[in-house]
Structures are given as C-alpha cells and as structure tokens.
Amino acid sequence: MPTQKTSARPPAITATGLRKSYGDKLVLDGIDLNIEEGTIFALLGPNGAGKTTTVEILSTLINADAGTDADAGTSTNTDVTAAEPEVWVAGHHLTREADAVRSAIGVTGQFSAVDNLLTAEENLLLMADLHHLDRREGKRRAKDLLRRFDLSEVADSPTVTFSGGMRRKLDLAMTLVSGPRIIFLDEPTTGLDPRSRRTMWEIIRELVTDEGVTIFLTTQYLEEADRLADRIAVLDHGRLIAEGTADELKQRIPGGHIRVRFTDVQSLDTAASVFGIGTRDEDSLTLQIPSNGSLPSLRAVLDALETTAIQAESLTVHTPDLDDVFLTLTGQPKENA
Numbered sequence: 001m002p003t004q005k006t007s008a009r010p011p012a013i014t015a016t017g018l019r020k021s022y023g024d025k026l027v028l029d030g031i032d033l034n035i036e037e038g039t040i041f042a043l044l045g046p047n048g049a050g051k052t053t054t055v056e057i058l059s060t061l062i063n064a065d066a067g068t069d070a071d072a073g074t075s076t077n078t079d080v081t082a083a084e085p086e087v088w089v090a091g092h093h094l095t096r097e098a099d100a101v102r103s104a105i106g107v108t109g110q111f112s113a114v115d116n117l118l119t120a121e122e123n124l125l126l127m128a129d130l131h132h133l134d135r136r137e138g139k140r141r142a143k144d145l146l147r148r149f150d151l152s153e154v155a156d157s158p159t160v161t162f163s164g165g166m167r168r169k170l171d172l173a174m175t176l177v178s179g180p181r182i183i184f185l186d187e188p189t190t191g192l193d194p195r196s197r198r199t200m201w202e203i204i205r206e207l208v209t210d211e212g213v214t215i216f217l218t219t220q221y222l223e224e225a226d227r228l229a230d231r232i233a234v235l236d237h238g239r240l241i242a243e244g245t246a247d248e249l250k251q252r253i254p255g256g257h258i259r260v261r262f263t264d265v266q267s268l269d270t271a272a273s274v275f276g277i278g279t280r281d282e283d284s285l286t287l288q289i290p291s292n293g294s295l296p297s298l299r300a301v302l303d304a305l306e307t308t309a310i311q312a313e314s315l316t317v318h319t320p321d322l323d324d325v326f327l328t329l330t331g332q333p334k335e336n337a
Contacts, residue, residue, distance in 0.1 A: 012037040012182050012214040013058060015087040019065040020053050020238075027053045028064075029238035035231070037181075040208055040215040042225035044322075045235035046330055051218040052110070054235070055186045058089060058216065059107045060098045090182050106180030110187045112171045116160040120151050120170050123159060127177040138177075145173040149203065165196025172203065182214045183207065190220060201227055222322035232322075236330045246322060251292050253320040253328050258291045258301050261314045271310050275301075285313075293319035 013035040020028040028050045035041045045051050056062045064085050087094035090104035115123055121142055128138025146152045149169040159167060168188065175183060185204070189197040205228060207213040219225055225232050226246050233243040242249060250256075257278075262268045262285045271287050272280050278289040291297040298317060305312055320328075 010037055011035060011088070012039075013041075013087075013089050013216065015058070015085060017085040018054070018057065018087065019085065020050070020057060020062075021065055027238050028057075031235070031238070031240045033233075035214065035216065037214050038208060038212040039230040040204070040217060040228050042217045042219060042229035042232045043235055044219065044222065044225055044232060044326060049235045049330075050238045051235055052186055055107070055109075055184045055216065055218060058087065058094070059105055059184050060094065060101055061107075063095070103178075104181050106175035106178060106183045108172050108175045108183065108185050108188055110190060112167050113174060114159050114162075114167050114170055116158070119156050119158055120146060120162075121155040123170060123174055124177060127174045131178045133177075141177055145176060149173045163196070165192050165199065168192060168196065168200060169203070172200070176207075180213070182216065184216045186218050187220055188217070189224060197221070197224070204228060222326055226322050234326070234329050242325075242329055247319075249322070249325045250320045251294070253324050256291050256293045256317075256319040258289045258298060259286055259316045259318060260289065260301070260305070260312050261286045263311060263313050267310055267312070270308065271305070271312075274304055274308050274310065291317065293317055 011034055013033055015031065015033040017030045017032065018028050019026075019030050031050075031054070033041075043051050043054060053062070057064045064087070089101045092100040092104065094101055115126065118126065124142035124145055125138050128141060133141065143152075146155050149172070151166065151170060151173070154162070154166065159170060162170065172185075172188065188204070189200050192200065201224065204215060204217075208215060215228075217225070217229065229246065231243065232246055232249060233240050234249075235241070242252070244252075260271065262271065265282060265285065268280060268282065268285050268287060272278065275287065275289055278287045280287050289301060291301070301315070
C-alpha cells in the first residue's frame with residue numbers, strides 16, 4: 001500500500017511552468033509539480049509523453065526552456081522572452097544551486113549503470129570514490145548496502161553473471177551510496193520478472209517508510225503506481241492532464257458499480273423496482289447498480305435494502321482501475337504506456 005500521510009509535509013520538489021522543446025517538437029508544455037517530502041510520486045504517460053525529459057530536467061541532466069510569458073501565454077522558445085521556470089528541488093533552486101541539488105538527489109535511469117567488469121562491491125566502492133567518501137566510510141556503506149539488498153553472498157562476483165533483478169538491485173544500491181534525500185527512478189522495474197519486481201517494490205517502500213526518502217517514479221506498470229504511489233500524475237503530449245491519489249483518479253472514470261446477488265428471482269425483481277436503475281442478470285441473480293465506489297454510495301444501497309427488507313446473498317463493489325483511467329485519459333491502452 002502507499003505510504004500513510006499523517007500531516008502536511010514541506011515540498012521536496014516544486015516546479016512552475018516547466019517547458020522543453022527540441023526544435024519544433026514541444027516535449028513539455030508548462031507543467032507544474034508540487035511533491036511532498038517522504039512520499040512516492042508516480043508520473044504516468046504514453047511513450048513520448050515527456051516522462052524521462054521531466055526526470056532529466058529535475059535531476060540537472062538537461063536544461064529546461066524558458067517559462068511562459070504571462071501576457072502572450074506562449075512558449076518562449078520562439079521570440080518571446082520570459083523568465084526561467086521556477087523549480088526547487090530539496091530546498092535548492094534548480095539552476096542557481098545546481099551543485100546543491102546534485103548533492104541531495106540520486107538517479108536510477110532506465111538502463112543499468114552497473115559496470116560488468118567489476119564485482120558488486122567494487123561497483124559500490126567506485127560510487128563512493130566518485131562522491132569523495134573516505135575509504136573507510138565507503139567500505140562501510142558498501143557493506144551495509146550489500147546486506148540491505150541481499151547481495152552480500154555475491155559481493156565478490158562479477159556483475160556480468162547477475163540476473164536482471166540482481167543488477168537492478170545493485171543499480172539502486174549504487175544510487176544510495178551518497179545518501180540522497182530525493183531519488184528519481186525512471187522505469188526501475190522494466191524487464192524484471194514479477195517476483196523481482198515485487199522485491200524492488202518492497203525496497204522502494206522501505207526507503208520511504210523507514211528513511212523518509214522522497215521517490216519520483218516513472219513507470220510503465222500501472223499496478224506499480226497503484227501499489228506504491230501516494231500521488232499519481234498523468235502526462236500526455238507534454239501536459240499534465242490529471243493528478244491525485246489512485247482512488248481519486250479511479251473515481252473520475254465512469255463504470256463503477258455495486259453488484260448485489262440475490263437468492264431468488266423475486267428478491268431480484270423487488271430490488272430492481274426499488275432502485276429503478278441498474279443492470280439485472282437473471283442467470284446469476286445479480287443487480288448491477290451504478291456507483292462511484294464511495295462510502296456514502298455504498299451506505300445508500302445498504303440502507304435501501306434494509307428499509308425494504310430485501311434479502312441479499314452478497315454484495316461487491318467494483319471500481320475502475322488505473323488501466324481504465326489511463327485508457328480514458330490518454331486514449332491509449334497500458335501496453336503503450
């Protein structure tokens with residue numbers, strides 16, 4: 001389940017009017033972000049929607065374009081001059097304090113950064129050297145991360161022999177050597193088998209719940225966002241077209257219903273006349289009543305059944321899933337995410 005929020009937290013990332021174009025191709029069209037500390041934020045979208053570009057900008061790998069002219073309301077990569085977008089990461093301005101931003105973040109990209117010629121421990125020690133840790137501290141962190149990611153037994157093995165799941169765990173461990181407070185995970189479980197994917201989910205969740213790390217996640221897997229994210233944003237053609245919790249997004253999509261099963265046709269007939277709406281199925285003795293899945297909606301159905309003394313055998317609530325949300329909002333099935 002997503003991490004539980006007990007109170008409002010300060011922002012880990014804020015961005016206003018984030019834009020990026022490559023020639024005539026507009027990749028990001030003025031998106032705004034406000035991500036709380038100690039949460040998991042998932043960015044969903046079809047291929048080419050701008051997810052990786054967003055990560056690259058926020059992690060200082062590439063520059064954003066200028067912002068939006070307040071009067072013209074147009075992108076400033078033409079002749080319009082405007083201020084740069086306001087972006088803050090870990091309390092530091094993205095461009096004016098880029099070095100401070102880099103010191104506070106870690107990035108795990110779509111493709112593994114593991115060096116196949118080195119062992120697992122040597123990869124971690126290399127990262128420690130790159131972050132200018134002294135040798136003793138580097139070895140301490142490497143040993144701790146190998147233990148945490150269940151890689152101690154293969155610490156001295158060349159990584160070329162590792163499975164995809166082991167390489168991905170080591171890749172994330174390498175990101176953690178510097179102790180980042182914000183971690184960007186760009187499709188971290190792509191290509192992993194279901195078991196390895198769930199192991200990565202457990203590790204990601206522990207980083208947030210145990211250490212208060214903030215996770216910015218892009219993913220192709222809607223189940224991954226549903227399981228992990230506190231908030232989800234949907235990006236399409238460079239624009240944020242929806243944002244909220246998984247439940248909030250699902251409730252925006254029609255098709256939810258309450259399915260009530262009865263013991264006999266007479267009870268089904270009576271219920272159908274009481275509710276006046278719904279789809280009945282005499283073979284299964286069920287009545288499907290439109291509902292947004294909310295508690296008041298469920299309570300209204302239960303109250304109506306109790307008031308009219310209609311005996312129901314069972315009741316189930318069906319709400320749209322993130323697949324339905326993605327298809328409805330973007331017009332594309334999840335396979336193209």
